[in-house]
Amino acid sequence: xxxxxxxxxxxxQVEELWDLKYIGVDGFYxxxxxxxESEFSEENLKKNLSDISWVETNAREHIKVISRIMENSTVxxxxxxxxxxxxxxxxxxxxxxxxxxxxxxxxxxxxEEWSVKIYCNYKTLIENTEELSEDVVAIExxxxxxxxxxAYILQRKKDEVIKGEIEKLYKFYSxxxxxxLKSLSESYLINNLLPKELTEKIDDMILNVTxxxxxxxxxxxxxxxxxxxxxxxxxxxxxxxxGPWPPFSFxxxxxx
Amino acid sequence: MQxxxxxxxxxxxxxxxxxxxxxxxxxxxxxxxxxxxDIDLIYVGVRLLLSSVExxxxxxxxxxxxxxxx
Numbered sequence: 001x002x003x004x005x006x007x008x009x010x011x012x013q014v015e016e017l018w019d020l021k022y023i024g025v026d027g028f029y030x031x032x033x034x035x036x037e038s039e040f041s042e043e044n045l046k047k048n049l050s051d052i053s054w055v056e057t058n059a060r061e062h063i064k065v066i067s068r069i070m071e072n073s074t075v076x077x078x079x080x081x082x083x084x085x086x087x088x089x090x091x092x093x094x095x096x097x098x099x100x101x102x103x104x105x106x107x108x109x110x111x112e113e114w115s116v117k118i119y120c121n122y123k124t125l126i127e128n129t130e131e132l133s134e135d136v137v138a139i140e141x142x143x144x145x146x147x148x149x150x151a152y153i154l155q156r157k158k159d160e161v162i163k164g165e166i167e168k169l170y171k172f173y174s175x176x177x178x179x180x181l182k183s184l185s186e187s188y189l190i191n192n193l194l195p196k197e198l199t200e201k202i203d204d205m206i207l208n209v210t211x212x213x214x215x216x217x218x219x220x221x222x223x224x225x226x227x228x229x230x231x232x233x234x235x236x237x238x239x240x241x242x243g244p245w246p247p248f249s250f251x252x253x254x255x256x
Numbered sequence: 257m258q259x260x261x262x263x264x265x266x267x268x269x270x271x272x273x274x275x276x277x278x279x280x281x282x283x284x285x286x287x288x289x290x291x292x293x294d295i296d297l298i299y300v301g302v303r304l305l306l307s308s309v310e311x312x313x314x315x316x317x318x319x320x321x322x323x324x325x326x
Contacts, residue, residue, distance in 0.1 A: 056270050059277045080277040115272065191275075198271060242272060248280035 001082040001090065002031040003066045003246065005073040006105045018065055023087060025094040028101055031069055032090070040083055049081075066246040074109045076101065076253070077246040100253050108250060111186055112218055114211045114243035116225065118177055119203035120170055124236025126162065129169065135161050173237055174207035177228055184221045185211040189249045203238065210249040218244070 002020070008029050009022055023030045038044060048054045062080040069075055084090045094101065139158040143151045182188060191208040199205055213221045222241065229239040 055274070059270070059273050062277050063273055077276075079280070194271075245276060248276040 001078045001084060002033070002062065003069060003075040003077045004094070004101060004105075005029045005031070005069060005075050006102075007073050009069045010072050018061070020065065023090060025091050026098055028094050028098065030090055030094065031065065032084075035083065040081075045081060045083075063246065070244070070246050074105055075246055076104050076108070076251050077248050097253055104251050104253060108212075108247045110215050111212050111247065111250070112215055112244035113247045113249055114185075114213055114218070114221065114241060115245060116177070116181060116207065116209050116211060117199075117205060117240040118174055118207035119199075119201060119238045119240070120173060120206045121203045121236030121238075122166060124234075125166060125169060128234050128236070129165075133161070133165050136165065169235075170204065170206045173232060173235065176232075177207055177225075177239070178209060180224055180228060181209070181211055181221065184217050184224060185213045187212045187250060203236065206237075210245075212247065212250045 006028065008024065009020075009031055019033055021032050021034070023032060039048060048058075059080055066075055066077045084093075136158060139154055139161060143154045143158070146154060189210045191210060193205045193208055196202075196204070211221070225239055225241045229237060
């Protein structure tokens with residue numbers, strides 16, 4: 001199961017290539033594909049999910065199909081691995097949840113999901129922040145006047161204070177970005193900051209938000225992102241904005 | 257129409273894709289064989305697997321060329 005739309009998806013060669021099928025029920029259209037038990041039975045799917053190249057190929061295909069359909073329609077995307085035993089089961093679901101599906105289609109119409117991840121380079125930030133705070137300056141003065149032993153302890157204290165100051169600056173920059181972008185979006189979802197082991201970057205992630213942006217504001221949204229990034233580049237701030245994604249983060253089907 | 261970013265940016269990380277297709281999107285119960293659940297941990301798994309895939313690739317190349325590059 002890929003997604004549900006409010007109008008029949010347009011057939012084209014690419015969709016034929018993927019062997020997609022459409023099922024229409026009461027004005028809704030589900031985009032589906034028949035899959036084999038050898039790959040997608042509960043047991044085999046679990047096995048395949050531990051095979052990273054299988055996961056990558058299939059996850060990318062899943063999102064590609066939905067993105068393709070999104071070019072011409074408003075889509076409600078489904079999680080990868082949502083599989084029905086029968087077409088009848090799917091039809092029943094659509095009938096049971098039709099009012100929620102309508103509500104969702106209405107609320108996501110004309111909007112795009114954009115992911116914004118902001119990173120900051122600790123070193124660059126320290127180097128380009130002239131006076132971190134009066135506390136640091138005071139400790140530095142003390143260090144200059146102290147014995148080596150005391151100076152060592154004070155140096156450690158200074159490092160701690162700087163760390164705290166950096167945290168504050170991270171908050172300041174991420175808040176600045178967030179406020180600007182929030183004012184251009186309809187809604188947002190704040191995600192967890194990802195550790196470096198996952199991002200595989202030297203910089204720290206300081207903001208991870210998914211925004212829901214009206215199509216007519218997307219241009220503004222992107223240029224604001226770029227403007228903010230250029231303004232704060234000197235402090236080691238970089239931005240990764242990706243989209244438009246299918247509205248995975250802004251749907252909620254939970255009622256009959 | 258706005259150009260779709262996936263088409264011009266092939267560097268969208270698998271992490272970003274998986275975060276959406278596995279962690280978000282409609283989840284249902286009912287007449288469903290399986291809807292991937294409890295998948296948050298895939299992050300960890302993905303990294304481990306990615307590194308082991310890389311290592312395997314390197315070893316495969318090494319077998320062919322006799323050189324291991326890390």
